[in-house]
Amino acid sequence: MRRKIVSSPRVLLCRVTFQFSAQYLLVWSFWKRQFRGNMFRNQYDNDVTIWSPQGRIHQLEYAMEAVKQGSAAVGIKSKTHAILIALKRAPSELSAHQKKILPIDDHVAVAIAGLTADARLLCNFMRSECLDSRWAYDQALPISRLVSMVGNKSQIPTQRYGRRPFGVGLLIAGYDSAGPHIYQTCPSANYYDCKAMAIGARSQSARTYLEKYLDTFAECSLEELVKHGLRALRDTLPSEMNLNTKNCSLGIVSVDMKFKIYDDEKVASYLALIEGEERSTAAPDGEEGDAAAPATRTDLQPPVPVSAAADGEEGMES
Amino acid sequence: MATPAFPTSFVPGPLWGNGPTPGQVYNFPGAATAPDQWGTQRTLNPSVTTTSVLAVKYKDGVVMAADMLGSYGSLARYRNCPRLQKINDKTILGCSGDYADFQFLSNIINQRVVEEECLNDGFSYTPPGLHSWLTRVMYNRRSQFNPLWNTYLVGGIHQEKPFLGYVDKIGIAYEADTIATGFGAYLALPILRDAVEKNKKMEEKQAVELIDRCMKLLFYRDARSLNKYQVAVVTKKGSEIRGPIVSEANWEIAHMVKGYE
DSSP: OOOOOOHHHHHHHHHHHHHHHHHHHHHHHHHHHHTTTTTTTTOSSOOOOOOOOSSSHHHHHHHOOOHHSSSOOOEOOOOOEEEEEOOOOSTTTTTTTOOOOEEEEEEEEEEEBBBHHEEEHHHHHHHHHHHHHHHHHHHHHHHHHHHHHHHHEEEEEEEETTTOOEEEEEEEEEEETTTTEEEOTTTTEEEEEESSSEEEHHHHHHHHHHTTTGGGGGGHHHHHHHHHHHHHTTTTSSSOOOOTTTTTTEEETTTEEEEEEETTTTHHHGGGTTTTTSOOOOOOOSSSSSSTTTTTTTOOOOOGGGGOOOSTTTTTTO | OOOOOOOOOOOOOOOSSSSTTSSSSSTTTTTOOBTTTTOOOOOOOOOOOOEEEEEEOOOOOOEEEEEEEEETTTTEEESOOOOEEEEETEEEEEEEEEHHHHHHHHHHHHHHHHHHHHHHSOOOOOOHHHOOOHHHHHHHHTTTOOOEEEEEEEEEETTEEEEEEEEEETOOEEOOSSEOTTTTTHTHHHHHHHHHHHHHSOHHHHHHHHHHHHHHHHHHHHHTTTTEEEEEEETTTTEEEEEEEEEOOOOOOGGSSSSOO
């Protein structure tokens, strides 16, 4: 005769409660894991359409971090010239250094820092707008108008569910009927009119240098201006690295001169201007760009194959 | 198997003749631009037209003049049609041809000027910029076989120098020191050119006198003109439209015409 398994109400209840709470424990442990380290930093950074209680949009701030991962670029203007100097990075020893200064029109060019693919998109847009102005009005597009168009375009994905901000910062240098201009644009869709600016990895040292000599830029000759720019860029490099013709890119525009971009051997004569000079500051290690990513300083480590990248970011940015 | 005495498919006869068919789109009679079965029509004839515009470059700027008549064919129907438009302090626009097309484009241009004022960034329409834009618009319409039936003159100051440009309804565009459209091209242009050849750096007074003389001549000889006209002057100090000026004409010769009482 089979004995019935005891099933008093109390036992049943215990059994059910146990099963139920086991499942709940499982769910709860996954949920709790979100608060531990790597998945998300907080519960307000999943989408760009979510405000944090402090009034911040974390996705925008994370996008700005992407700009800080890109290599440095410096822009300075005087009364007569606007220049861009950028540090090129090579993803591996086998590949060429990534172009950093892109021409837009005869009177404008941009230096990019961050996701190169996003930069290409914005660059194509800017070229299209400049061409349009030349076709319709037979005139160069004023830089301020071009920059505000970029700002308007960048703002759209910062306020739409399912989209992400552009992960690139631009330094736009140009010359129009109102003189030379340097503008900085951010993934947050803000743009700033600057006398001089530096963006990218370890760019704080460059900005410190530029602030020091800010009052002298307006009256500088072209040669002086380029020297300042090269010195500022050099300050973003660690002490054992130096600017050379492979990793340095220079662009100059002026009233009677179309935008010219110098690469490789053509930079050599400008680099010679600061050769032998003592470096005023060397960037302290681990200064910037470590907040978001673990300490992969892609400039210093031996070239890492893309598939082995820690968070898959190295192949995208320059 | 007798054949049926009545038709198997019964189609009712028309309820009325010479009128709209039920269920069909009805094109009311007399509609000028009603779409026909081939799509949208294009108007190929202007209705209210205006006659010549003249302009001449002088030492400090540009003088432009146009009378104020809108003709309905040969009828001098509307005698207060301003055809000179101030775009901004350094640009003026004059137009001849179909008046409605001028009003259409004029509205669009005004809208753009206002938008640009709102931008408030120190950049405004320049005479060559407007000239280029107009050329694109006119040529585009011509390429669609739906032209704006106008001829435009754009005058102004650009980089301290006077500018004067012409744009046609078929997109022909050029710049010159003296330009006249319509009948003015035959009657007034030779006089303007001759004066400029003799004196390239005219003063404003001389230029305005020259224009007045040409407008008078046109009133005598152009059968679609009026003696009431406006004059626009652009210098680096700014632009203004003067008028309406009514020129006195001497018709004493009429008494000498046999048969004219």
